Amino acid sequence: MSRSTRATLALEKAGIAFTVHSYEYDPDADSIGLQAASALGEPPGRVLKTLMVLANGRPVGAIVPSDREVSMKKLAAAVGAKAAQMMKPAEAERRSGYRVGGISPFGQARPLPVVLEEQAIEHRLVYMNGGQRGLQVRLSPGDAAAVLKAIVAPIAA
Template structure:
């Protein structure tokens, strides 16, 4: 949130119990249910490797990351999901709470273009149970992201 405050970006925080209804569901699905949000408007932050380089992908909870599309968008040939420990180490956040904002190490970032169709989107605020709602243009600018169709 320091990143957002320093950039003077408008945002709101949404807190929920990450354990409630979590059994058998992904972290993003739990956030959607707890907040009563549109799953297409809540985005999950995934860390992948594109040609061996760690890369951040931000996709809607309602979809899945298309690794081939991510590789193409990041200027690479091959993509695979990163090891969870490597994702946690590079971002400084725990799995299920990785935020695209304020990561320990700035990584190339690709945001699914569907985000631009909303006035605001929700992404993890850096821990399980806390989401940040902000304008997608601010998300793209602050993460120095590119946008592309990377979800299916």
């Protein structure tokens, strides 16, 4: 497994401090985020998942703790849209440039608006996908929000 991905390169280019952590990815896990938290020995609230969503038909990244779901109503409101829905996996892969299970908000093929669940900001450090299945980056949620120009809002259900 490469520890250098488009995501890690984007973080390095932005001057963001982070560490890289790999784990045994289980493609059959019921929840990829919860499986990552378990494999890393971390509480699920500190391991964030990146979801690809369409809000009024526009791509948006939603980042929430791995043990929470996204409220599509709250997400839509956060970006000024009337409605939101999950992207189909093939579209999420095409749009992000990453494979499902390895979608990172950093270094995506084309930048997109990102909404970060406000509870994530309460932690000193969080884990986010590093752009490859089985690879996480640990960083300050404030740094992540800054580099992503994220909207920080209550979007978890």
